[in-house]
Amino acid sequence: xxxxxxxxxxxxxxxxxxxxxxxxxxxxxxxxxxxxxxxxxxxxxxxxxxxxxxxxxxxxxxxxxxxxxxxxxxxxxxxxxxxxxxxxxxxxxxxxxxxxxxxxxxxxxxxxxxxxxxxxxxxxxxxxxxxxxxxxxxxxxxxxxxxxxxxxxxxxxxxxxxxxxxxxxxxxxxxxxxxxxxxxxxxxxxxxxxxxxxxxxxxxxxxxxxxxxxxxxxxxxxxxxxxxxxxxxxxxxxxxxxxxxxxxxxxxxxxxxxxxxxxxxxxxxxxxxxxxxxxxxxxxxxxxxxxxxxxxxxxxxxxxxxxxxxxxxxxxxxxxxx
Numbered sequence: 301x302x303x304x305x306x307x308x309x310x311x312x313x314x315x316x317x318x319x320x321x322x323x324x325x326x327x328x329x330x331x332x333x334x335x336x337x338x339x340x341x342x343x344x345x346x347x348x349x350x351x352x353x354x355x356x357x358x359x360x361x362x363x364x365x366x367x368x369x370x371x372x373x374x375x376x377x378x379x380x381x382x383x384x385x386x387x388x389x390x391x392x393x394x395x396x397x398x399x400x401x402x403x404x405x406x407x408x409x410x411x412x413x414x415x416x417x418x419x420x421x422x423x424x425x426x427x428x429x430x431x432x433x434x435x436x437x438x439x440x441x442x443x444x445x446x447x448x449x450x451x452x453x454x455x456x457x458x459x460x461x462x463x464x465x466x467x468x469x470x471x472x473x474x475x476x477x478x479x480x481x482x483x484x485x486x487x488x489x490x491x492x493x494x495x496x497x498x499x500x501x502x503x504x505x506x507x508x509x510x511x512x513x514x515x516x517x518x519x520x521x522x523x524x525x526x527x528x529x530x531x532x533x534x535x536x537x538x539x540x541x542x543x544x545x546x547x548x549x550x551x552x553x554x555x556x557x558x559x560x561x562x563x564x565x566x567x568x569x570x571x572x573x574x575x576x577x578x579x580x581x582x583x584x585x586x587x588x589x590x591x592x593x594x595x596x597x598x599x600x601x602x603x604x605x606x607x608x609x610x611x612x613x614x615x616x617x618x619x620x621x622x
Contacts, residue, residue, distance in 0.1 A: 311422040313452035314481035316462040318502040333416035337388035352431035353378040427484040454502035461541035
């Protein structure tokens, strides 16, 4: 007989903040599992951001400045992706998704599809979307499941440098993505009980993994991690950003205020000064980014929808021909 999963672990972080390593550490445990299938990368369901897209509120979008995640093309494609996530994980679609209550119903069904003591979810996209944050908080207030929330924070300079190295993202703009994400994280923390969200700094996780994961195991009520589990940690990842010439002039003052609050005080420069070497982001580089953005929109709006329909056709017709 399967396990009815009533314990949930949610990791909230910005991108490029070490969430994949955190995920690997937790999913390596027999007591902890994620969904067996997701249409997205890195084992991330995108459930809450897809839900916010499906429940799209035009009036709110026009009247507020709050951010939302726009990575799916349109509501139709998003609904297809969410339905596929549910079906591939054995969740029966016995009601249409029209309301917030429908979202909560299917989220708990998805949790219960995992045959282990803990269901684990990470999604950097979640705290990049304020509507998704609001949906999550409302669910947290009413659910009877035991939920453990961890917020993983990394030095904004390290995030900016990592995003530049991997994606070519403009660091001067990327710092505001960091600010948005962690504004939303502390918004969640402020609305819940005092100890509901445990904040972990990436740098502490790298330098003192036995201590940090010991605290995590104590909170979850599971055995401590074997010290061999920490051998893959790259210590040089913490200070690598300090060798970058992109980050010579400090952070925007508002980004720095939040960074200081979280405990990052070793910044280069100070105040609202521009980040150096922005010639690297000239017209040609901006053109490449526009092309990439357009290709992404086309992929999600058209190509992925056709691919999903073709996959569904093949699945339904397998074995029908002699």
